Amino acid sequence: MTHSSFAFRLCEGPLHGPGFAHQIEGDDAGCVVEFRGTVRGKAGDREVLRLEYDAYPEMVEAELRRIVEEVRSQHAILRVAIEHSSGTVPVGGCSVRVWIASAHRAAAFAAAAMLMDELKQRVPIWKKEVYADGGVWLGRGS
Amino acid sequence: MRVLLFAGLAEAVGRASVELQEPTPDTVAELLSVLAEAYPQASWQGVRIAVDQAYAEPAARLDSSMEIAAIPPVSGG
Numbered sequence: 001m002t003h004s005s006f007a008f009r010l011c012e013g014p015l016h017g018p019g020f021a022h023q024i025e026g027d028d029a030g031c032v033v034e035f036r037g038t039v040r041g042k043a044g045d046r047e048v049l050r051l052e053y054d055a056y057p058e059m060v061e062a063e064l065r066r067i068v069e070e071v072r073s074q075h076a077i078l079r080v081a082i083e084h085s086s087g088t089v090p091v092g093g094c095s096v097r098v099w100i101a102s103a104h105r106a107a108a109f110a111a112a113a114m115l116m117d118e119l120k121q122r123v124p125i126w127k128k129e130v131y132a133d134g135g136v137w138l139g140r141g142s
Numbered sequence: 143m144r145v146l147l148f149a150g151l152a153e154a155v156g157r158a159s160v161e162l163q164e165p166t167p168d169t170v171a172e173l174l175s176v177l178a179e180a181y182p183q184a185s186w187q188g189v190r191i192a193v194d195q196a197y198a199e200p201a202a203r204l205d206s207s208m209e210i211a212a213i214p215p216v217s218g219g
Contacts, residue, residue, distance in 0.1 A: 014178060037219050054149045055218075056211055059195040066196075076167065096219050124192070124211075125218030126149035137150035139188065139215030 006068050006082040008061050014093030020081030020097060029078055029101040033108040035116060037096040038118060039089050049130045050090045056124040060084070067118045075111040077102040082115075096129075143167075143204070145177065146211040154184035171200035177212060188215040 007020055015036075024032050038049050068080050078101045085095040098115060102108040128135045143166040146159045167173040170191045178186040188197070191198050192211040204210060 053218075054152070056192075056195075056213070057147055058147065059192055059211065059213075060218075062195040120216070120219045122197075123211050123218045124148065124216055124218065126214065127217045127219075128149070137153070137214070138217035 005079050006066055007079075008135065009083055010057050010060060010074070010086050010137055012087045013081050013085060015085055015095065017099050019097050022078050022099045024081050024099040026101065028103065030103045031097055031105045031108055032101045032111045032123050033105070035096075035098040035112050036094050037116075039091050039093050040094055042093040043129050043131075046131050048091055048130075049086055050126040051094060051095065052085050052088050052130060052135070053084075053095070054070060054087050054126045054128075055084070057086075063123050064119070065126050067115060067125065069121065070118070071111045071114050074114065075102070075107040076104070077107050077111045080111075080115070084123075086125075089099075102103045143206045143210065145173070146209070148211070150216055151189065151212055151214045155181050166204070166206060169200065169204060170198045170202045170204065173204060173210070174200075174212075185214070189213065196206050 064082060075100055081099045083097045089095045098112055098135045100111050126137055128137045144159055147155055152158050167176050173191060174186060180198040190213045192213050193202060193208050
């Protein structure tokens with residue numbers, strides 16, 4: 001990844017392995033903040049068996065690029081990389097990973113929080129919680 | 143005019159896109175009311191329209207050459 005760059009991929013199933021962890025590093029960075037979202041086994045008092053994701057892949061990437069530009073306008077960050085799952089992710093599995101490199105940690109922590117808040121409000125990805133007796137598509141920010 | 147559907151909308155309508163016949167709606171707001179009338183089995187509450195992969199305002203104008211998608215409330219992450 002080059003300076004000021006952005007990387008994204010949508011991956012089938014749970015996220016494993018190093019992902020973008022190595023590409024995000026660089027001599028210009030003083031830190032890398034990594035966020036991982038994982039699948040909870042409970043929704044209120046209901047037992048969740050797994051999540052099933054649907055996505056509009058072309059717009060996911062376009063909307064993430066717009067969000068990253070907004071984040072950059074507010075926080076001094078160097079590089080951003082994002083992975084998100086599509087398809088089925090079991091309980092305990094990882095469904096989203098974000099890496100943010102910056103010269104100083106405060107910017108990367110704040111940028112990671114802003115990016116995840118915006119992602120959950122705007123990016124066209126949907127999760128269905130599947131229970132023993134059916135499933136429910138969740139709505140904005142769930 | 144083709145409209146892409148996702149998640150609960152696609153499930154309720156029974157397919158991943160619908161084709162609207164002429165005369166097609168001129169604006170995003172009109173499109174939403176046409177869709178809600180044609181497919182009352184789906185929940186249109188909170189649905190936004192994307193045009194060429196970006197959210198569009200209710201007054202935005204539409205034509206059939208555009209990539210049009212109905213985006214139900216999202217839940218990524």
